[in-house]
Amino acid sequence: MTKPTLFENITEVSEDVRNFFISKLEEIQAEKGYKLETAGEVSKYLYYIAEGSARSFYIRENRDITVSFSLEGEFVTAMHSFITRSPSYETIETLEKSLLYRISYNDLQECFKKFPDLERVYRMILEKYYIALEEQMIFSKFKSARERYLELMEKKPKIIQRASVGHIASFLDMTIETLSRVRAKI
Amino acid sequence: MTKPTLFENITEVSEDVRNFFISKLEEIQAEKGYKLETAGEVSKYLYYIAEGSARSFYIRENRDITVSFSLEGEFVTAMHSFITRSPSYETIETLEKSLLYRISYNDLQECFKKFPDLERVYRMILEKYYIALEEQMIFSKFKSARERYLELMEKKPKIIQRASVGHIASFLDMTIETLSRVRAKI
DNA sequence: CTGACATTTTGACTTTTGTCAAGGCTAGTT
DNA sequence: AACTAGCCTTGACAAAAGTCAAAATGTCAG
Incomplete structure (x- = not known):
């Protein structure tokens, strides 16, 4: 699994744009239990899971509540915090040894400014995120x-x-x- | 409530872009029970509710299940269908006499092509949509x-x-x- | 105003899920 | 092997919500 795989199912962007984006990615070799995001802090990164899996959860009334599981090939972050720039109420950690790529919020914004095409990529990530949430919600409803x-x-x-x-x-x-x-x- | 209000809380875009976008908007004076989107059809429009309110619902096992209510100042569409271009499983109808502005999917795509800045506007709508859904989900969980x-x-x-x-x-x-x-x- | 129909409330009972407590299993440590 | 700690399962009972049916209330055309 190499960095460009990240783009495979997303969209076509020019070689320059892709290279710029990739240059901003940081590779993380994470052990089981590695914390991607921590409750109470503002979410700093958008992660791509190349290998492995992760769990998002938060604590309420002393109970640990899992809100989502993320698998290989998916993007993950504490989206609410990432969007609003307010402290996250969720923590995200790997469920196993994982290979991650991440881009910081600021670098992502820089990408958008330099290459508006990348807005589209991010939009599509958001769309996927949204659809997954909607499906989960409806499925759990009945x-x-x-x-x-x-x-x-x-x-x-x-x-x-x-x-x-x-x-x-x-x-x-x-x-x-x-x-x-x-x-x-x- | 006039068309530009729609932009107020969204972001700053240039006058040209705004005017182009507004030129693509269609005003709808809707009676109570007006159908914005219909289950089984591909969602055609993104709506902005200037006045009034709407309800999204779908039918399953002969039951009418409401998935969301939308109020003045909010955008609404059958997002899943609008994103994926597949038939919607939800129907959206006004709960009362309402004033709506809508833009078609194709016009919106044209806007994105012509003015990548508008991608940002749409992205922000998506973000709001996402956050609302996430909050609803978490709140209903406990x-x-x-x-x-x-x-x-x-x-x-x-x-x-x-x-x-x-x-x-x-x-x-x-x-x-x-x-x-x-x-x-x- | 009246009748007809739809919506909402109430009551009796059932089902599903939660709570609390006890016991069992497994892996790691000594 | 015995001990411990953590996790999972099981049982008895309680609470929450659902189902079905009937009564009450609201709405509206004529």
């Missing part, structure tokens, strides 16, 4: 605990292996006990 | 039926007046009966 688990198994089976029962349960919006019972009856 | 209703009352009191119990109940992800009981105890 389904029972059991159906939500089955859907996760089908859509992101890798998560079932990588994440703990606690992470999965909070992501699927049920208690650990309910998840445990659901799993027992498959 | 709260009881009662708390979800109280929060809606606080955040969008106008909706409580305009929408029917059925619309509100499906939006808050509870049955009509539960909502009725919640309201009885306030």
Whole structure:
């Protein structure tokens, strides 16, 4: 997996633009549990997961609530904070040894200024982000605990292996006990 | 409320760009129940609500499920369909007599080509859309039926007046009966 | 004003999920 | 092997919300 792969499914931009953008990317070899973003701080980077996976979560009333899992080939950041430049309420960490590329907020803005074409790339990332969120929301709206688990198994089976029962349960919006019972009856 | 208001909170663009964009806007005087987008069709327009309000919903298993309410000053479209150019699964209709401005997908793309600056405007609309969705998702994740209703009352009191119990109940992800009981105890 | 129809509320009961507590399993350490 | 800590499962019970049905209320055309 090389840097340019990052662009593959995004859009066609000129060689110059691409090279400039790539020059701003920083490669991160992350161990399991590496923190990409930390709650309380303003999100600094937009990450691309070349290999590995990550989990976004926040703490509320002493509970650790997973809001999303991200896999290879996806972009991830604490989007709310990244957009608003206000402190993030979520923390993002790798679920395993991962290879990441990241670009800082400021460099990204510089890219936009220099090459408005890149606005389009970012727009498309945002669109993907949005669609993923919308789909998750709608899917979770009707389904029972059991159906939500089955859907996760089908859509992101890798998560079932990588994440703990606690992470999965909070992501699927049920208690650990309910998840445990659901799993027992498959 | 005039066309330029639409830009007020968005960003500064040059007079030329603004005028070109405005020239592409179409004004719609909509009666209550006017359909902005229809399930099964590809979303054609991005709407701006100058006055009034709208409801997005879809039908599943014979139930009418409200996914969002939009108020004055907000943009609205069947975003998933608008982005992917695939048939929409949602329908959007006005909840009351409304004044709308809309721009077609093609005109918007033309704007982007001619004035890359406008990509930024659209990006910001997307960002707002994203943040609203994320907030709604997180808020609905912890709260009881009662708390979800109280929060809606606080955040969008106008909706409580305009929408029917059925619309509100499906939006808050509870049955009509539960909502009725919640309201009885306030 | 009245009747017809749609919407909302209320009641009785069921189902789903959550809570609390106990017990089991596994991996790492001594 | 025994001990510990963390994680997961199971059971008994409680709480929240859903379902179905009936009654009350609202809306509106005639």
